[in-house]
Structure formats: structure tokens, C-alpha cells
Amino acid sequence: MELQQQHHILPLVALLIATFFFVGAPSLAQDATPSLHPVVLVPGNTCGQLDARLTDEYEPPTPACGIPKQGRGWFRLWENFTALQEDPSLLPCYADQLRLVYDPVAGDYRNLPGVKTRVVAFGTTRSFRFDDPARKNVCMEGLVDALEGVGYVEGANLFGAPYDFRYAPAAAGLSSEVFSDFSSSLKLLVERASERNGNKPVILVTHSMGGLFTMVFLDRSPLAWRRRYVKHLVMLCLGVGGSPLNMWPLAFDTLSPPSLPGTVLTYGNRSFASMFSLLPSPKVYGDTPLVITGAKNYSADNMVEYLAAVGLSEEQVALYRTRALPLTLNLRAPLVPMTSINGIGVPTIDRLVFLDGNFTAKPELVNGDGDGQINLQTVLALERLVGGDPDQPYFKSILIPNTTHKGMISDELALKRVVSEILGAN
Template identity: 40%
Template structure:
């Protein structure tokens, strides 16, 4: 396909323990990371005499979106050809972070023989553990966590943090995460979002006896098995609503592609590559 690692294709590792800041928030980790990211884009653009195509998957989608937003608009116009967000975790949030915080991370930290519950204290020490909670403006008052004593909606997240035994997370959640839940500033570059649909995706967590040390019973909705459909639709609506982004935004749904499989299953990856190659041809 013409891509060669280290030549015209580069990886940009990031520290997933930290949540990428929205503009106006300080972050020593991401200030350094975004500076190096800019330098890489500039060097690659100069070398190949064309703008860069940037792609991020899952949490990486959130990182690259915030990177682009953090740059001056004139810089974006000069160096960015297209931004691809594949199964991204974005401002509207999703249920996975709630489950991970309450009962321990599942399929995130690869520690042999460790249980989700044994990893919970370490997970809660990461800033990212309180990022991407369901946004009240999107999830509304419908219960997202159900117990026999009380139901919790996206409006009750601070109470939920206390209930699961993580009161220490309330202040940083209020200080750094609440603002990002309603932050939908368009990146103002050509943007394509590619998401899987048609998979059972947790929509509600049931801890009937209120014991958050036990695995939750799951009530399912639709999407890619991780990020909820309502989140994708809310982000798409916001991008189409903003005049500067509306004419350079595309949303693609890949039936039966899972959150990870969209980049690992050959048939789904071909669909993603089709869009990238099309953007690359347009820039030639």
C-alpha cells in the first residue's frame, strides 16, 4: 500500500495513565508529548512535501483529537491533510470507565494471574480512571448504575464515586473531567470517524446488593462492544452542527466490527484502509 514504518508511517506512543487535556487545562505530560508530536508532523511533512494524515484508535483517538485542537489553526491548515478517529473515546463518554473504576479494569492492564479487583487500586491511581465517564448532557437521567438502594445517572457521578469507595476522586473529577464532558470544539480539519456497530455494548451496570467488589450484571445496548452508540451519535451531531466542520466531516459505521477488531480483523481493517488511501490520493 506504499506505507513504510519509520519513513512515511510513524507511531506516536502516549502514556495512557493520563487523560489528554482540553485547551486551557495544564498537563506537563501532554505538553511535552504534543510538542514532540508537532515536531514529528512537521519533519514528516517537509520530508515528503505533503500534509500529514493522522489516525488515532480508542483512547488514542481522544489523544490525537486533543492534539489537533491544541495547535494553532494556521498550523493545522499547513500540516494536516486529514484526521481519522477510529472507535474513539470522546467527550460523551461511555460505560466502560464506570465499570473499571467500580470493580477493577478488564482487558486493559495485562498482568498475568491478576484479578480485576486486585488491579483496582492501581487503576484508580491513574488520572485516566476518571476520564470518559458518561456525560449528563448525552446520557441524561436514565440510570447507568442500578443497586437495590439507589440508582445513579450520569448526573450522580460524584455520589457514585463516593459509593464505590473512591471519594478521593471527586475533587480531580470535578476539576479536570467535568469540563471535557461538554467540550465538542471541532478540530477544523477534514475529519472521518469510523466506528463499529451491531455489537452488544454495556449500557447499564447492575450491582443489586450494592457490592462493588463483585462483577456487575450488564444490561446491553448497541455499538462496538465498548463505546456506546449514543456517544457516537452525539459527537457526530455536534460535528455536523458546527459550520466550519460540517462540510469536512464524514461518519462511517462498520457493521459487526468490534472495538478492537475494527483494526485487527482483516475485513474491517480493509474498510479503514480504503478511507485512508482515498484521503492520501486526494492529497497527491
């Protein structure tokens, strides 16, 4: 089935990396296919690797979490599969150091006091490659290899824009310093990539939550800049309107047995700015029951009540209502040529049933259609939003049967279709 419709420190670090990176670009460009437009990849959630440094201000949950690292410079905070294999006792340390706190005075999220972080290898795709075998097919590594197979060259016309996935864009007028820094760095990267490739505009290729970040980035960029520097947006595995699946991790804050990915997606997420980013939108789901209990049903319309019921604090619920919800309700077409590619035909959570009201228990799952994470309903909402905007210059929606969320960037047939669309955008 295929549907088509036409119509803190990050800026300085990114600048230094980009400067180093582009100095050697001419020699790399000799090996790249000159007719290709440069591509910038924006990965999905948890695909940006993070380094950390601890200062004396950090108060560790146990002495072992702070003393070995304090004063020893930067170390890999996320992801560190090899380190945890060697010493599993580090798990609570890394989990603690990944947490964010909300600063009501600044009106923004921050790292824990004494924890400094930076995104690894901004400007390149190197951080998309993980040493954890379980994550090999999650973070665009297969797409990088496929693009290199058709003439793209890392550092010449192929670039990466990882981000700190713990943070998120906020509603207009509210502070989101880390996202603002990412936007500035991405803008500079796009401009440099264009300049190094004969001033050709850039093709942005996103996966999952990277698509949300990129849509907000484009919406907040001047239209003249978009028309000059963005050739096409190819967005993989994202609709508009979130997913009921994302309500589940918020219902519990422990996993057994614990793991670092599980910690990030549960315990960690309760402190992350991004934990609300892909919750179901009232514009898409309305009053449709998404979480069902014996006493009460919860929908996107009464999400505030659900968040309170699963134990989020009044401050956290208020942050959803003031920072995340307005952004969700006001997503707009990117106003650049756009192709959306999504998987369908895979059971995807539509509803969670906790009949006894125990949110810490595993719910009964009621499935609908989608890619296993993104519901078809939100993809159709994207088609209405983007395809229905008279100012959107071009829009094409492709649905690939029996393709999962991670399969879109790892399965051979799906990769061939994605690469074909990128080449077509050229």
C-alpha cells in the same frame, strides 16, 4: 449500515529519537510510494510501552521490588509479558511502579518518588508490537502491516505517536505536563513527517483513546497550523461522551487471579489521571440510569455520587470534577477534514445492575448497541458535535456492522475498509 455526512524528559527523548529517525529517512523514502501523504498513528489505551528507572528515593512495597533494579538503568515497565512469565512474583512490583500520585502543590500528576519513566520508540510504530500473544490484535500491529501492504514504509511516510496512557489532558488552564510534552512531541513529529514528504500535510489515524488525545491536541493547536500540516483525521472506535463500561473497573480494585493488564485497568487505574477520561458525559447521557442498585441509581449527572459510593477518596472525586469533567463537556470539532469509523451490532454495556449494592460483585449487564466498548449513542453524539459545526470543513461517519473495538484494527474486512478510507483521504 453506513451513515455518511459531509460537510519530564519526553520532549528531549522524542527529539533525539526523531532526529535519529529522520536522518535515515531519505533512503527509506525511496521505497515508499511518493504520492501518499504521510500517516501518523496514535494508538489506544495501554498501547504505549514504557521504560522505567528506579533511584534510591523509591520505597518498594517489598525489598525484592527495589533492590534488583535500583542503579541498573532502564528496564521495561509496561508491558513485560516475557519477564512476568519467567518470574510472576514481579507482578506487585510492576503494579506499584506504574502508580501515579497527585501533587497538590504542582497541581498535577507525577510518578511515585524515585520512579522515572519514558515512552518507548516515540516517532515509530515499533512499540505497537507486543510479545504477549493476547495483545497482538489490540495495538495497531495489523493496521501497520496493512498500510505497509499498500506502499507505506516505516520511517519514511509511516510514523507512530505512542503516549503514556496513565496521564491525560486536563481542563483548560490546569497543569498536565506529560500531555503537554506529548503534544509538543506530536507537533514536531507531524512537521518533520510533512517536510520529509515534499511538505505534504499529514493524515492522523487514531484508535480508541488516542482519538480523544488527538482531538484535544488539535483543538489546542493554532488553526493555521492545522490547515497547513493536517490533511485528514481518521478516528477509529471513539465517539464523544464516554461509556458506561468504564464505570465498572472503578467499582473494584482487585482481580482474581491477578494479571498485569488487570492491575493496570483496576488497581492501577485508581491512581491514573486517565481513569476519568472516558466516563459517561452528562451532555450525552444526562440523568439516564447507568448503574442501578436496590437503593439508588447513578447517572452521568450524579457521577460524583457514584465515585464516592465505590470508594474513591474526596481528592479523587474532586479531580474528576475539576480536571476531567470540564474537558468532557467542552470537546469541540477538530476543524480538519475528518472521517469517523465505528463498529456496531456488537452487544455493548449500557447499564450495570448491582441490586444488593455490592459494587465488588459482578453486576448484571444490560447491553445496547456498539462495538463492545464504545456505545452507538456516543457515536451519534460525535456526529451531532462534528457534523453540526459550520466551521468543520468535512465530516464523514461510517458504521461497520458486526465489528468489535479491537476487530476494527485486526479483522481483515474492517482493515480493508480502514485502509481504503486512508487512501481516499490521500
